[in-house]
Each structure stands twice: as C-alpha cells, then as structure tokens.
Amino acid sequence: MKKYNFNAGPSILPAEVIKQTADAVIDFQGEGLSILEISHRAKYFQPVVDEAEALMKELLNIPEGYRVIFVGGGASMQFCMVPFNCLEHKAAYLNTGVWSKKAIKEAKAFGEVVEVATSAADNFTHIPMDFEVPQDADYLHITTNNTIYGTEISDEKLQAIYAKKGNVPLIADMSSDILARPIDVSQYDIIYGGAQKNLAPAGVTFVIVKEAFLGKVSRHIPTMLDYRTHVENGSMFNTPPVLPIYTAMLTLRWLKANGGLEAALERNMAKADLLYKAIDESKIFEGTAKKEDRSMMNICFVLKPEYAHLQDDFFKFATAKGMVGIKGHRLVGGFRASTYNAMTLEGVQALVDCMKEYEQSLNL
Numbered sequence: 001m002k003k004y005n006f007n008a009g010p011s012i013l014p015a016e017v018i019k020q021t022a023d024a025v026i027d028f029q030g031e032g033l034s035i036l037e038i039s040h041r042a043k044y045f046q047p048v049v050d051e052a053e054a055l056m057k058e059l060l061n062i063p064e065g066y067r068v069i070f071v072g073g074g075a076s077m078q079f080c081m082v083p084f085n086c087l088e089h090k091a092a093y094l095n096t097g098v099w100s101k102k103a104i105k106e107a108k109a110f111g112e113v114v115e116v117a118t119s120a121a122d123n124f125t126h127i128p129m130d131f132e133v134p135q136d137a138d139y140l141h142i143t144t145n146n147t148i149y150g151t152e153i154s155d156e157k158l159q160a161i162y163a164k165k166g167n168v169p170l171i172a173d174m175s176s177d178i179l180a181r182p183i184d185v186s187q188y189d190i191i192y193g194g195a196q197k198n199l200a201p202a203g204v205t206f207v208i209v210k211e212a213f214l215g216k217v218s219r220h221i222p223t224m225l226d227y228r229t230h231v232e233n234g235s236m237f238n239t240p241p242v243l244p245i246y247t248a249m250l251t252l253r254w255l256k257a258n259g260g261l262e263a264a265l266e267r268n269m270a271k272a273d274l275l276y277k278a279i280d281e282s283k284i285f286e287g288t289a290k291k292e293d294r295s296m297m298n299i300c301f302v303l304k305p306e307y308a309h310l311q312d313d314f315f316k317f318a319t320a321k322g323m324v325g326i327k328g329h330r331l332v333g334g335f336r337a338s339t340y341n342a343m344t345l346e347g348v349q350a351l352v353d354c355m356k357e358y359e360q361s362l363n364l
C-alpha cells in the first residue's frame, strides 16, 4: 500500500532526495567511499557546504552581508543562542505558541523580556497583531509558522510586523515554513530553524545571519555558542552534521529544479486550499485555526463536538488507507496533516478522498 507521510517533523522529503542520499551512503560521488566515512575536511565535502549556502542564498534571494551557517543543536539550541549573542538589555517576543514560549523561557536568563502579545487565552488559534514594539529592544522575535497549532503569519501580517518593528532588529524561528514561500530576508537580522521539517533529516540547524548584527553584546560567549565562530569557519569549526547537510543541499537543488520558491508557494497554496476546502465543506470536520491565520504547512482539524466520539475510528480508517502521522498534537487534539514542500497534491487528494469516504460511510 502506498503510504502518505503527513508527519510534522521529522517529515517527508522528496523521494528523489532520499534516493540520492541513499546512493551517497553507499558510494559518495563515485569515490568508492560512503559519505558516512569521509572526512569533513576532505576535498569532497567543502563543495557540499558551499553549494548548500549558495543555494540558500539564491532561492531565498538573500542580500549581501548575510551568511548561512549550518550548526547542531536544533532550533531549540537557537532559543538560547539568540539571546546569548544578541540580548544585552531587553528583547521583545511575540508569543504564538509552544515554540515561542520555549524561546521566551531561554531569553529570560539573559535580560528583560517583553511579551508584546499572545493568543494563549485562545489556545493560540490566531496570530495577535494588536501590539507595539518597544523601540529600545535589542530585537523582536517571531515564530512565522506555529507547527503545533497550525497557524502561520500571513504575508500581509508579516508586512505589518515589518512596519511595526521600526528600527528594532527582527529575528525569526522559521523551522516549519522556511523555503515554503518567498520571504524578504532583508527585513531580518537572523532567521533560524531545525532542518527536519522542510529541508533535511534531523541533525542540522540552519541560521541565516546578518554579519553586521553580530558582536554587539558585552558578555563572554562560549566558543561553540558564538555565531561568529561558525561564520568565520564556514560551518566547519568542528565536525558538522555531514549527512543532513548533504541532504539539505540535495533538497535545495530539487527546489531550484522545480521552479524555486514562487513555484513552491503555488504548489503549497494548491495543496492547502484543497484540504481546507474539504474541511470547510465537511459535515463532521472543522478547522481549529482562525481562517486568516491558517498555516499552509500544518493543517489542523478536529471532529465537530457531536462527532468527537469518532476520533479513534477515523484515525484507524485513515491509517488503513495509508495516511501516516495525522494525529494532532496533544495540545490541540484531533488531526494535523503536515503538507511540507515534498508532499504532493496527489497525497493531499488521497487524504481528502479518505475523509469524504469516511463521512459518506456514516450515512448522515
């Protein structure tokens, strides 16, 4: 049976990228060695890191003055690296869910944290916009896509945030929507994310950083936690996660070959529209996120209260039809279909068909 991988992370990668990764594990570029056993210092590997950085810059249209580094520790490590490197007195955070909250918790160890707004009272079903950014903040931190709640800061709201921030540097956790749509990188001083949602297997974290933004805090920063270490050494200060970086490079090649981010956005919108339409037209399902803030990447839905008792039954039904990873996060319940770049329209259609077939079987 064909399986459709809707996991939230680690998550689906393009089939050809998985195949090429597998090939490199057996024989890396015809060298008669596995990528798992070559030195990262070898002449073979530097071009991989260089190409990955170059493709990130090209696809995201990253302006001069920025570097892309690949480090370990996950996005969770960035929750502490960001304030370590950038918080001298005060930082502003927009709290749109669990990942924002975790970032806030770490930042509090380094200085004053102002939570400019939160939708916690509504279980993070929307992106609050009624806030001002303290102009003396060292930075404003946002989470562009809230993987657990299925909300995403729309382009329109991003524009409003760019206007609100004034001269305050902007930092974003884009773990789960990086490369899903074009983004104006020039508005940001740091963009980071774990690669395991839309780019690579777990183990590598990308950081896009404006070089001129670094070196502004007075505290001592441990070598490995200092962005400058990784910038100056081109992600090669210590042994980098070689395999995930290689896969990331392949995924970036795949994105470029498939039309770049404008085309990715079109595909992602088509998939999200298809699934949200099915949810909105359904008698038994309903979406959880406010419409204007719905995520293109993580689509959350539940059974309407009168059908809530069918949750396990539908889950079993869908699993039997090859749907993988559609259980919602325990904080939201119900279901979540993650439709990252590598998910096909055919996969989303299969889920929609499965939802319709289930509903029909109830003879309502």
Ligand SMILES: *Cc1c(COP(=O)(O)O)cnc(C)c1O
Pocket (backbone or CB within 6 Å): 009, 073, 074, 075, 076, 077, 099, 143, 145, 146, 147, 173, 174, 175, 176, 193, 194, 195, 197
């Ligand atoms: C998954 C996720 C994280 C955590 O990433 P790790 O790499 O596991 O630390 C942080 N932020 C967002 C938005 C996520 O989706």
